[in-house]
Amino acid sequence: KxxxxxxxxxxxxxxxxxxxxxxxxxxxxxxxxxxQPVLIAVIGQTGSGKSTLIRRLLGYQPNDPNGPAIGKSVEECTTTSKEYHKPDTGLVYIDLPGIGSTTASCSFKSPTEQEEYATRFRLQTIDYFLLVSQNKFNDQENLLAEYITQKLNKKFSFVQTKMDALREEYGNQIIEENEGFQAVKNMVRTDIQNKLGRSNAERIFLVFNRVIKVEQNGQQE
Ligand SMILES: Nc1nc2c(ncn2[C@@H]2O[C@H](COP(=O)(O)OP(=O)(O)OP(=O)(O)O)[C@@H](O)[C@H]2O)c(=O)[nH]1
Ligand SMILES: [Mg+2]
Incomplete structure (x- = not known):
């Protein structure tokens, strides 16, 4: 810099x-x-698991109130952007309200809305993006990927969250460390790469961030 x-x-x-x-x-x-701090914006649709990812990256324990709050299910949770500094690294993760959140009125459909979102959260000042998605891929992620690479001229990595929830599509192998596991992971990667097209992601991360809660009767959820 x-x-x-x-x-x-x-x-x-x-x-x-x-x-x-x-x-x-x-x-x-x-x-x-x-x-020099490196600003990494965690961007993506509401409920996709951005705050959960930041909690994991910074090692917050499940009930540590200092970490970003996580939504109960797919409800919109984060309503303002907030910085989280990773100690001794210079890395600053920025937790953004999800795209599509009505409470935070974050829409990204038209070019005007894109510019509004970008100005509001100062996306021009960001060094790197983590584009988080729970739905493998759709138009919203494409718009974002294009915006980051073409308009902002920045790079991003794609983070596919909730891999555990892709079971319907890919079968149980998605979470079982068996022979099929690697093959399925490669399949998911290829699917994402194809859909990204020319807005190339630097890297694609596949994550399982399911929060396991131990219920009072001892059963795990
Ligand atoms: N099954 C599963 N659930 C996840 C995973 N990651 C996050 N979740 C759940 O998804 C829900 C939403 O997570 P958040 O981290 O609040 O999502 P967000 O992207 O920050 O949402 P907004 O702040 O509204 O933009 C929560 O109930 C999480 O527990 C995952 O890898 N697997
Ligand atoms: Mg959030």
Whole structure:
């Protein structure tokens, strides 16, 4: 982030202080870069599991009130954007209200709505995006992927959440560590890649973030 010196700057440093000065300057820049926060926006439709993902990435225990709140089912939960700093990393995850949330009035259908959303949550200032989806893929994710890559000129990774819920489509192998497991995962990846088309995701992550609650009678949900 603008810490790069020009070729002339480097020549000057070399002339004045020799190789040692150059190496020292390089080290200094590296240190500075480490201190620069990297803003990662977690974006996607309401109820897709964005807040759950942030809780997992930052290691919040299930009942820690400092982590982002999670919706009860598919209800709209997050209504304002909030930053979560990952200690000792410079990584800042931004939990955004879901697209499609009516409480937070976040719609992304028309270009005007896209611009409104982008301005409201300052998407121009974001360094990287995690595009979260629970439905494998649909038009909304396509719009978002296109917006991130074409309009904002940024990169993103695609996060497929609720893999456990894709059982109907892919069968039990989706959650069982058997021979079919890897094949099914590859299938899901290929499906996502195909649907993304030219808005290429840097990486595709498949996650199982089901919160397991132990009920009072001892049964797990
Ligand atoms: N089965 C299953 N449920 C999940 C998974 N990840 C999240 N959920 C559930 O999905 C619901 C919504 O999760 P949230 O993390 O609140 O979703 P969100 O994207 O932050 O929603 P908004 O804040 O409304 O945009 C909650 O009931 C979660 O427990 C998963 O991997 N598997
Ligand atoms: Mg949320």
């Amino acid at each position: 603008n810490l790069q010196l020009t070729e002339d700057d480097w020549r000057k440093i070399l002339r004045q202080g020799g190789v040692k000065a150059v190496l020292e300057k390089k080290k200094e820049i590296k240190e500075q870069e480490k201190k």
